[in-house]
Amino acid sequence: MKKVSYVATLLAAMTLNLAAAQTAPSTTTPNTAAPNTDAPLSAAAAAQQARDLAEQARTTLPKSDWNIDRVPWKQAAAYADQAVNAEPNNPDYLLLRANIYTDVGFWKQAERSWDAYLALKPDDNAARSKAANVQYNIGYAAYSRGDLVSAPLFFQKCSQLQPDNVACLIWNARVALEGGSYADAQRLYEQAAQLSPNDKTVTYFLQVARNAGKYGPAATTAFSRAYEAIDKGDKAGALTLYQQATAAAPNFLDAWREQGRLALELGNLLAATAAYTAATALPGASAADRYNLGLVQEAQGVGLAAVQAFRAAYSQYAAGDKAAAEAGFIKATQLSPKYAKAWAWVGRTAYERKDYPAAASAYGQAVALDPNDKASAYYLKLAQQGK
Template sequence: MKKWLIASALLFGQGFAQQNLSELQNEYQNALKTAPKTTGNTTWKSLMDRVEELKNQTPTPEVLRLRANIYSDVKWWIKAKTAWEDFQKVGNLSADEKKRYSEALHNLAFTAAHRNEPNLQEALQYAKQAIEVTPDYYPARYLLAETYQDLGDYSNAKNAWKEVLDINPTDSKAQYFVNVGDRLSRFGPEVNQAFVRGYSAYSENQKTEALNLFKKTTELGPEFTEGWRYYARTAFELGDVKAALAGYQKLSELEGQTPENTYWLNYATEASQYGLEAVKAYRSGYTAYQQKNLKGAESLFKQATTLSPNYQKAWAWLGRVRYEQKNYSGAVQAYMQAVTLDPEDDSSEYYLKLAKNRK
């Protein structure tokens, strides 16, 4: 009689627990559709409280799976990590569940690496765990490479970037750091960390933050050419012509007058004299001229002279495109400005005379 009562109680308890689980699973599905996935939302708070209570009563694989999914959905990463660990002890994770487990580990790694006082060893540990769970989990592979780079472990960083490329051969950042890693290795972890973070900010279009980090890179490693290159490039893109000019001047000192350095140094020099927008208009006009778009080129050269009335080259080219369109009076006007600004411009002087004769 006693054994029967115990068995009946157990069966009743199991049935009650199964009913609670079914109700909780239904409410979970509704919450996915209707409630914001945050720890502060009352619906999700209720789900978390009740799944914890059910887990303490009957920690079946189904309960533990639901618990892990709930914590992953609200992005409570440390709880999600523990919950997936608990489930893994009693059940087999599907491919999707492994990715959710790796996502939690990756986010813990990211937090460790990017808090005010980073713990890079902790970040490394979590990233490795994420990869153990899901070997092809791209974000964890990426963070692992970045963390090795920050630590100044250049050999492991290079290997980790290569593994990123195995997953995504088109990843430009991984390609870049595989190639630049040997050069970076000569400047130490502080330069490395500043540059890697600057490059990440630049890749994410956070240009102001990137500029500050590249500036720090040049201060810590004044001979590191890539730091100057990206400092100048980012400054240019932010419209800081003075910083861009200083960057390209230093880069030219370190690398010499390569075609690329000469192009950008000239660009920055002109921008400092005539203004960045005027130089952009002028160079766009020259591109339009090369494409035989004379009307477009004329409009852009005119824009450049309006933005910067002392821009002699823009006046000379404005005269040229007008002359080629047989607008000789307009050509005379433009060439006269060019010659006034630079009396030694023999070409403009010559075409000014031709245009006057054809008016």
């Protein structure tokens, strides 16, 4: 066997130490090592490590990056668990652990942690509020994956922890509504309305719950899911769901209205026309439904943007802001040069401020586009005569 000299051995050791020094973290880097389970810290020391690491995570990481897999959070949770394991009935350590798991959105561990803490401190209202929020998030996750059996259990527990939590009442009501439990849905929406009387969404869905028996679960569920899709910014998906709702229940007036409104936002004139045509044919149709039907029918000839500009200008005119109205009517003619009614109103606003040449020009356009417009023809002559 070849003998290795002492010098060679020493050089090899120095080389290894140098490599380690080049790759090891700086001594100023915060401690991110896992708790040493071979030589565990005292409960107090572990809890302090958890606090320090949690504070480091809160101050150095954006909230969007708060999750259990990020090293400061992961180690904070591990130290908090170590402290709790050492002293399971210490409320300070239980609270520390519960807050850490809540901050990172590790909901099931947060639930377990709050349950343990509240078993010792049931009257801590701040903790009950946070625990209720955890139940809300678990319930919403269940709802999102279509688990309408488990979801209400979490929302109910949320309400038990914090009876004035409107969000939990609303979502418990929505699950009941989609599950066909219309009486429960109505009761829960009524409770939410008492707590938040100015919440228009609650009032709206309370009415939906009261009428849900007329429409059936398929239409009601599609309607509810469409509302959620809008909240998430998925307007195209929401329109499809509203269409599913009216396909399942052609007498669902609110679904036709929402379908028409959304179709207008998306510039889908075909869908908007179908929706408002159906809505105006139902009992309970309003003047707004008829107004919107007229809007989409008019838009088929001159374009939606032009009609919307014209109607906005007309509202300004009715409110007395004639300068803004005239600018709006002109905008409508620019968007659709063949928009006879818009030209007539450009003529009217110009005539009222006694700009007769401008009035004559606009009225001339209106009459050329619509020879049957007797009013424009009359004012055209007056404008041409300067009176």
